[in-house]
Amino acid sequence: MHPAFSVIFFTVASGAGFGLISLLFIADSFKLGGGFSREELTIGGLIALGLIVFGLLSSTFHLANPKNAWRAVTRFRTSWLSREGVFAIAFMPLALVYLASIWFDAPLWLRETVGFLTAVLAWITVFSTGMIYACLKTIRQWNTPLVPANYLALGYASGSLLLLLGAVRAGLDTTPYIAMSALIISIAAVLKAIYYFWIRSPGLTPTINTATGLTRAKVKLLDTGHTHGTFLTQEFGFKLARQKAGLLKVVVFALGFGLPGVMLVWVFEQQGGLAAAAVAAMAGIAGAAVERWLFFAEARHVVNLYHGAQRC
Amino acid sequence: MRLGLVIDLDVCVGCHACAIACKEWNASGTIGPLSDYQPYGAEPSGVWFNRIRHYEMDEYPNNKTVNFPMSCMHCEDADCVTVCPTGASYKRAEDGIVLIDQDKCMGCNYCSWACPYGARELDRSSGTMKKCTLCVDRIYDENLPVEERQPSCVLTCPAHARMFGDFDDPDSAVSRVVRERGGYPLMPELNYNPTNTYLPIRRKPVIGVETKPKGGLKESIKQFANRLVRR
Numbered sequence: 226m227h228p229a230f231s232v233i234f235f236t237v238a239s240g241a242g243f244g245l246i247s248l249l250f251i252a253d254s255f256k257l258g259g260g261f262s263r264e265e266l267t268i269g270g271l272i273a274l275g276l277i278v279f280g281l282l283s284s285t286f287h288l289a290n291p292k293n294a295w296r297a298v299t300r301f302r303t304s305w306l307s308r309e310g311v312f313a314i315a316f317m318p319l320a321l322v323y324l325a326s327i328w329f330d331a332p333l334w335l336r337e338t339v340g341f342l343t344a345v346l347a348w349i350t351v352f353s354t355g356m357i358y359a360c361l362k363t364i365r366q367w368n369t370p371l372v373p374a375n376y377l378a379l380g381y382a383s384g385s386l387l388l389l390l391g392a393v394r395a396g397l398d399t400t401p402y403i404a405m406s407a408l409i410i411s412i413a414a415v416l417k418a419i420y421y422f423w424i425r426s427p428g429l430t431p432t433i434n435t436a437t438g439l440t441r442a443k444v445k446l447l448d449t450g451h452t453h454g455t456f457l458t459q460e461f462g463f464k465l466a467r468q469k470a471g472l473l474k475v476v477v478f479a480l481g482f483g484l485p486g487v488m489l490v491w492v493f494e495q496q497g498g499l500a501a502a503a504v505a506a507m508a509g510i511a512g513a514a515v516e517r518w519l520f521f522a523e524a525r526h527v528v529n530l531y532h533g534a535q536r537c
Numbered sequence: 538m539r540l541g542l543v544i545d546l547d548v549c550v551g552c553h554a555c556a557i558a559c560k561e562w563n564a565s566g567t568i569g570p571l572s573d574y575q576p577y578g579a580e581p582s583g584v585w586f587n588r589i590r591h592y593e594m595d596e597y598p599n600n601k602t603v604n605f606p607m608s609c610m611h612c613e614d615a616d617c618v619t620v621c622p623t624g625a626s627y628k629r630a631e632d633g634i635v636l637i638d639q640d641k642c643m644g645c646n647y648c649s650w651a652c653p654y655g656a657r658e659l660d661r662s663s664g665t666m667k668k669c670t671l672c673v674d675r676i677y678d679e680n681l682p683v684e685e686r687q688p689s690c691v692l693t694c695p696a697h698a699r700m701f702g703d704f705d706d707p708d709s710a711v712s713r714v715v716r717e718r719g720g721y722p723l724m725p726e727l728n729y730n731p732t733n734t735y736l737p738i739r740r741k742p743v744i745g746v747e748t749k750p751k752g753g754l755k756e757s758i759k760q761f762a763n764r765l766v767r768r
Contacts, residue, residue: 226650289644290664296623296641306647307622362616362727363653431653431724433592438721438735439603442595447602450553450589453580456658460646527724528655531590531607 227463228521231286236354237514239280243347244384246273250340258397263327265395270324305360309353316346351380365427366524371420378413379513385409386485386506393502403493414482421474430537436530446533461526473519481512539633539705540671541611541732543714547739549698551591551604555690559587562689567674572662584658586669587690598746609656609669610731611635617648633732634671642666653724704732
């Protein structure tokens with residue numbers, strides 16, 4: 226699949242934003258490490274909303290006809306893309322009410338209830354983003370429950386690193402934040418490793434024989450019937466060398482999980498270390514971006530069977 | 538009603554006439570125009586509803602070239618319709634034709650991702666997705682003589698490799714020929730239940746290929762020399 230930059234930016238940025246605001250609610254509820262002040266919580270929340278809004282705006286750049294984008298929420302009953310839009314829109318007022326209830330010192334029950342609903346909607350929205358890809362039967366590498374799991378894990382991992390950066394900056398006891406980050410990053414790394422092992426041979430897939438129905442003998446493409454590239458070859462024909470993919474997987478693990486892990490130890494040792502926390506957050510988000518690029522680049526759409534691929 | 542096409546792979550000669558006729562008719566049809574990019578330039582490309590690919594089955598001396606026209610299969614369980622977030626993609630209840638409302642499409646490409654057959658192509662000029670309409674503006678046109686109320690590709694096919702009809706009617710020509718010839722759908726394992734059906738290539742006796750008789754000493758030397766000399 227052709228990796229579109231706007232979609233990669235969207236999923237990484239809004240994933241980190243939804244992760245950040247969910248974990249911010251947990252940090253706020255349990256007063257982790259002493260608890261953020263009113264101003265710090267609000268600023269953190271606004272940063273999360275900024276990431277989400279920029280992400281969602283960026284996602285409209287890959288539309289060929291964005292003037293109809295408003296219609297994208299009308300098919301909630303069947304389309305995961307529509308569901309994601311609806312949940313993202315429903316999330317916004319709740320998140321703003323939650324931030325307002327922090328800022329204006331609303332009664333605790335209101336703050337907790339709205340915060341909880343905000344966190345739940347954030348979770349559902351990221352899950353829906355993952356399901357946009359996981360529900361496609363045409364791309365075997367995506368058609369797995371591991372995909373929404375990965376989207377959630379990476380979103381929350383990026384969010385937890387941003388939250389840790391905030392905790393260091395606010396001078397809180399960072400231990401619970403480090404523990405939370407370490408746990409989420411470990412889960413994300415395990416899920417990603419399982420995914421990478423699984424897509425090496427994702428089970429039974431359509432072949433050129435079932436695609437053409439010529440099942441009695443070997444089939445090969447003689448001619449595609451067009452003089453130059455078509456929409457289909459541009460959108461689905463992207464090929465990535467196996468070696469390069471392997472190298473990028475190393476980058477995903479080193480940058481996305483390894484480096485933040487090392488930096489977490491550093492922050493823990495120093496009980497501070499703003500630079501280390503900043504490096505951890507940047508590395509985590511950069512790793513997630515590489516992971517997302519690879520997620521698209523490695524996916525093989527079954528239409529390639531009609532362009533000569535023997536198996537997808 | 539469940540309208541669709543039958544394509545006889547045993548008969549198709551791969552002349553691309555159906556693709557040209559399709560482009561000609563639909564460029565001014567309900568979903569047209571169909572843009573061409575750099576038609577006279579170095580990288581000509583454009584939007585087509587119907588594409589013909591050519592495959593080779595088996596190996597020499599049993600090999601056979603198979604010409605393979607493909608357009609929208611008008612699937613019974615069309616994921617392209619369910620994944621569409623704007624409701625631009627729809628399947629008509631009355632005849633099973635899958636269409637795109639050009640006024641609703643936002644060009645997100647999601648339906649083309651969901652289609653295993655590559656039936657949907659984005660028109661970069663209008664920014665909307667386009668696809669085979671089964672010539673919906675022809676087949677219901679009462680100003681045309683009855684025999685011409687068929688999709689353009691079917692009418693134009695010089696080899697009569699295409700048939701159009703109602704698959705829900707067990708006595709229709711398409712239903713009968715599918716029964717008699719063992720018609721099959723493409724990629725059935727994905728469970729899209731495509732309406733369009735392909736008729737398989739008939740088995741024919743293999744034509745024997747005689748091995749070349751061995752030449753004498755002179756021939757051997759000549760062949761040896763030929764291998765030595767670089768051409």
